[in-house]
Amino acid sequence: MNYEIKVNKKVERSLRKLPSDIQKLFFLLVADLRVDGPVQKSWRNFSPLGQDRYHCHLNYRYVACWTCRKNEITIEVYYAGSREKAPY
DSSP, X not given: OOOEXXXXXXXXXXXXXXXXXXXXXXXXXXXXXXXXXXXXXXXXXXXXXXXXXXXXXXXXXXXEEEEOOTTOOEEEEEEEEEGGGOOO
């Protein structure tokens, strides 16, 4: 089952400012989300944030956050950036 991935416009803008190796990791995460769904236990420091929200570390400094409501096939990535400014 493939999931539909929506990337928030704010995330699209912030991606341009991230280093290229972090951008590559982000797109690998999006590919994994599309195929395997919102639970990504193979990604470093993956954890559910409650209320259908999840996050994982792209590397030590950067994280990505997404949401997926139960019984839906749409995943929305709402944050990608430094872990210090992450909304959790």
